[in-house]
Amino acid sequence: IRAVDVIRKKRDGVPLGDDEIDYFLKGCCSGDIPDYQTAAFLMATYFRGMNEKEVFSLTDSMVRSGKVVDLSGIKGTKVDKHSTGGVADTTTLVVCPLVASCGAPIAKMSGRGLGHTGGTLDKLEAIPGMKVSLTLDEFVNIVNSVGISIISQTDDLVPADKKLYSLRDVTATVDSIPLIASSVMSKKIAGGSDVIVLDVKVGKGAFMKDLKDAMTLAKMMVNIGETSGRRTVAVLTDMNQPLGRAIGNSLEVIEACEALKGRGPSELMEVCLALGSYMLILAGIAQSFDIASKLLQDALVSGRGMDKLKEMVKAQGGDINALEDYSLLPQAKIKYELKAQEDFYISELDAEKLGLCAMKLGAGRAKKEDKIDLAVGMVINKKVGDYVSSGESVVTIHGNDERLVEEVLPEIKSAVKTSKQKVAKGKLIHAVVQ
Ligand code: URA
Ligand code: CA
Numbered sequence: 001i002r003a004v005d006v007i008r009k010k011r012d013g014v015p016l017g018d019d020e021i022d023y024f025l026k027g028c029c030s031g032d033i034p035d036y037q038t039a040a041f042l043m044a045t046y047f048r049g050m051n052e053k054e055v056f057s058l059t060d061s062m063v064r065s066g067k068v069v070d071l072s073g074i075k076g077t078k079v080d081k082h083s084t085g086g087v088a089d090t091t092t093l094v095v096c097p098l099v100a101s102c103g104a105p106i107a108k109m110s111g112r113g114l115g116h117t118g119g120t121l122d123k124l125e126a127i128p129g130m131k132v133s134l135t136l137d138e139f140v141n142i143v144n145s146v147g148i149s150i151i152s153q154t155d156d157l158v159p160a161d162k163k164l165y166s167l168r169d170v171t172a173t174v175d176s177i178p179l180i181a182s183s184v185m186s187k188k189i190a191g192g193s194d195v196i197v198l199d200v201k202v203g204k205g206a207f208m209k210d211l212k213d214a215m216t217l218a219k220m221m222v223n224i225g226e227t228s229g230r231r232t233v234a235v236l237t238d239m240n241q242p243l244g245r246a247i248g249n250s251l252e253v254i255e256a257c258e259a260l261k262g263r264g265p266s267e268l269m270e271v272c273l274a275l276g277s278y279m280l281i282l283a284g285i286a287q288s289f290d291i292a293s294k295l296l297q298d299a300l301v302s303g304r305g306m307d308k309l310k311e312m313v314k315a316q317g318g319d320i321n322a323l324e325d326y327s328l329l330p331q332a333k334i335k336y337e338l339k340a341q342e343d344f345y346i347s348e349l350d351a352e353k354l355g356l357c358a359m360k361l362g363a364g365r366a367k368k369e370d371k372i373d374l375a376v377g378m379v380i381n382k383k384v385g386d387y388v389s390s391g392e393s394v395v396t397i398h399g400n401d402e403r404l405v406e407e408v409l410p411e412i413k414s415a416v417k418t419s420k421q422k423v424a425k426g427k428l429i430h431a432v433v434q
Contacts, residue, residue, distance in 0.1 A: 088242030116355025205351025248377015
């Protein structure tokens with residue numbers, strides 16, 4: 001096999017065999033195949049796509065590029081959850097403690113935020129003392145005693161994805177359905193959980209801008225999971241506007257705590273309950289969606305979900321007082337209210353633009369190496385469909401740098417579209433693939 005022949009086949013739309021895909025992936029990771037050939041392969045894949053057999057084969061080779069996490073030391077059906085990337089999307093910190101408090105063990109490896117999307121690890125690190133780099137033994141022990149642990153991906157978890165992603169990032173090939181599907185599913189399969197619930201975001205703030213593409217991606221990922229012997233369900237959820245109200249790391253920890261105390265924004269709660277219900281069903285704890293929802297509601301109302309988050313934070317060295325007294329979390333110096341100059345309804349909140357503004361304030365990373373400011377971001381006080389009276393605050397900006405706040409202000413304004421007429425609230429759950 002020669003790299004150039006594999007690239008030519010893909011360029012011409014001829015499906016690749018398992019051996020060719022495995023050869024290419026091994027070569028690109030070892031350095032035997034230079035980056036310029038891998039870049040050409042990625043671009044050919046971007047334009048030609050991959051059939052289900054090819055994507056499974058690529059995912060399988062990626063999984064084998066590193067170590068599969070051995071979770072056999074944890075009793076029960078381990079359940080994992082993954083989002084393709086959202087804005088004001090703190091679902092993991094809400095739904096995982098709720099599900100764990102219902103008895104499904106969660107051993108989750110999370111990622112960091114990039115671009116306009118946030119990442120669970122960064123949010124957890126806003127909690128003073130919280131450790132997200134644990135050894136596998138520590139991780140397994142915490143899941144066995146507490147029922148849940150969320151840590152960073154180990155270096156040997158799918159090294160091929162790190163290599164491919166860094167090349168995709170600079171060759172405009174990130175938003176390719178087979179490349180996203182193999183990237184996500186290789187990490188989920190290598191993560192070692194038994195069952196997987198995927199939150200596939202659809203809309204202006206997501207990789208997948210329309211429902212048809214999101215559905216193709218969801219079906220591809222579910223197929224990879226099931227072929228690998230992992231029960232997998234994908235829920236397609238809306239990302240036209242930010243999901244919750246908080247964007248930024250400290251701010252999202254506060255939002256998650258408020259949600260677990262029964263004061264969560266309705267959209268965030270609806271998505272959490274849907275994802276959580278499928279998690280409980282796949283884990284074998286609930287027999288139907290209605291039973292699962294009821295269990296989650298009980299966990300919420302009784303405070304058991306919040307207790308579970310505290311137990312996990314404590315076990316990982318974090319200060320649980322910060323989950324009650326939010327002044328113990330990193331705080332921004334500047335709070336600027338963006339106020340309405342007249343009466344209107346909110347007709348659009350551009351999730352991607354708002355996510356990028358939060359990034360520019362310091363809450364996220366333009367490049368993987370960038371340092372972030374855990375305190376900054378914004379709180380969206382009014383969502384699509386809400387009525388705003390003149391003088392009311394639409395967005396509260398939390399900043400630490402006057403110049404940056406001034407810089408993002410016009411961009412935040414342009415992300416908010418208004419209407420004099422009543423605006424309907426859009427659908428949140430678009431479809432379920434199982
Ligand atoms: N999330 C991932 O982990 N990989 C992708 O390629 C896109 C989103
Ligand atoms: Ca996320």
